Amino acid sequence: xxxxxxxxxxxxxxxxxxxxxxxxxxxxxxxxxxxxxxxxxxxxxxxxxxxxxxxxxxxxxxxxxxxxxxxxxxxxxxxxxxxxxxxxxxxxxxxxxxxxxxxxxxxxxxxxxxxxxxxxxxxxxxxxxxxxxxxxxxxxxxxxxxxxxxxxxxxxxxxxxxxxxxx
Numbered sequence: 001x002x003x004x005x006x007x008x009x010x011x012x013x014x015x016x017x018x019x020x021x022x023x024x025x026x027x028x029x030x031x032x033x034x035x036x037x038x039x040x041x042x043x044x045x046x047x048x049x050x051x052x053x054x055x056x057x058x059x060x061x062x063x064x065x066x067x068x069x070x071x072x073x074x075x076x077x078x079x080x081x082x083x084x085x086x087x088x089x090x091x092x093x094x095x096x097x098x099x100x101x102x103x104x105x106x107x108x109x110x111x112x113x114x115x116x117x118x119x120x121x122x123x124x125x126x127x128x129x130x131x132x133x134x135x136x137x138x139x140x141x142x143x144x145x146x147x148x149x150x151x152x153x154x155x156x157x158x159x160x161x162x163x164x165x166x167x
Contacts, residue, residue: 004062011070019078028079028086029151035076036144042067043137047130081105
C-alpha cells in the first residue's frame with residue numbers, strides 16, 4: 001500500500017509540474033477537457049464489469065487510481081480554479097469581489113469532500129461498488145461533454161488594449 005501511495009504522489013507531482021507546459025501549449029480549456037476525459041476514463045477503469053467474486057484486478061485499480069487522482073484531478077483542478085479566477089478578473093462587476101468568489105469555490109470544494117463520501121457510501125450499499133464507479137464515470141462524461149460544448153464561452157476574452165496617450 002505504501003508503494004501505491006508513493007506512485008500516486010510522484011505521478012501527481014509530475015502532473016502538477018507538467019500542467020503549466022500543457023496549458024501553455026494547448027490552452028486552458030483544452031487542458032480542462034483533457035483532465036475531465038482522463039477522470040472519466042479513470043473511473044471507468046474502476047468499474048468491474050464482471051464483478052468476479054467482488055475483486056477488482058490490481059492492474060485495473062492501479063491504472064484507474066493513477067488516471068483519477070494523479071493525472072485527471074491534478075489537471076482539472078488547477079485549470080478550473082485558474083479559469084474561474086480569470087473570468088472574475090475580466091468581468092468588472094465581479095472583479096472587486098474576486099476574493100470572495102474564490103473563497104466560495106474553495107468552500108464548495110470542502111463541502112463536496114464532506115457530502116460526497118456519505119453519498120457514495122449510500123450508493124455503494126444500494127447499487128454496489130461497480131455501480132458507484134459507473135455512476136461517477138457517467139457524471140464525468142457528462143461534465144466533459146458540457147465543457148466541450150461550452151469551450152468557446154470558457155475562453156477568457158482578450159484584455160482591452162490600453163488607451164494610447166497623445167501628446
